[in-house]
Amino acid sequence: MSELQDLTIAVLGGTGPQGRGLARRFARAGLTVVLGSRAAERAEATAAELAEVTGRPITGASNAAAAAAGDVVLVVVPWDGHKELLESLREALAGKIVVDCVNPLGFDKQGPFALKVEEGSATQQAAAVLPESRVVGAFHNVSAVLLEDDSIESVDTDVLVLGDDREATDLVQALASVVPGMRGVYGGRIRNAHQVEAFTANLIAVNRRYKAHAGVRVTDV
């Protein structure tokens, strides 16, 4: 596997807070980043903003063009439309490391809750839809607010990386660890992705109770 510096990191859904925040941090760490969005113009506009604040050459494109350009492709899109987007990108994503970051959550008067997913989890759905890609789950529990706040030098959270392909999970752990404070930790096989995605509902409940931007650390590792 090539060094991270030699790879292009694509962020599909890169105009939302989570995608923007990850792109910003990766660019600040010196990586080559391309943002994707449904509308190429929106991705270009966000990329221009991020290029200005980070001083790095971030580009923007349609999700399809970003998927084609990326060596490692992060999927940071809304759960609604997740499957259809990935189906449309199956060929572009073949052979690539695809990092699913999506949390299938619902909200009602009582707050957030985990949605049932036929395949078990968003990550497993991605793996089912993209049989020729190397699908990994990661970055589920990272606060977008912290990622986008440049006054926060160190993002105090571990990133649980889920997957059955050791080389791919190792690379994504290294990717998470380029952000100061963040650490990529192997979190188990892809069949255990659901609870890590769903745990975001608990963190949102924590945030409401404690007025926090909570993250997770794994102790004794």
Added chain:
Amino acid sequence: MSELQDLTIAVLGGTGPQGRGLARRFARAGLTVVLGSRAAERAEATAAELAEVTGRPITGASNAAAAAAGDVVLVVVPWDGHKELLESLREALAGKIVVDCVNPLGFDKQGPFALKVEEGSATQQAAAVLPESRVVGAFHNVSAVLLEDDSIESVDTDVLVLGDDREATDLVQALASVVPGMRGVYGGRIRNAHQVEAFTANLIAVNRRYKAHAGVRVTDV
């Protein structure tokens, strides 16, 4: 709600590693503990051992007698038989705080995985079976190895406490926090218990990969 010192803490399934370990730590913190087991003699034998090492008067009894004696009743039994046990104790547990600590997990050649639970989670099953109890979920992710090792003064983990009854979750947070190093953190409503239970599968995967006894800390709280 009474002070913890005035309450009797019952630990059903108190002869297994997790139940023994929690009982040991609660007793060391000065709380009154009664162990329950299917066979009263086994509970008595384990209680006598713990009384000797902790210097505290721990008693042992059948699960039914322990449930009757406890003000706060921890359920630390195997998932197999969980529902039947609670059904048999419905009257004894009425009006009490019942803390479900059970992780419905399976194991195969690929390691641990979360089992599907009809009610959503062990905690929700307990709530369904015990409509007159105040059911809380907690202590899912605490390493029994660390709890039972007296050379470890500080158990480096948070305990996520799940429930819809604020007074009950506050009390269980306080209970978790009597153990040096441990901290009870509100983790959301009971409908979000599944992922906390299932996350134990991820921690077991972490333990295998890193040769650790992993726990969880919630950051920014």
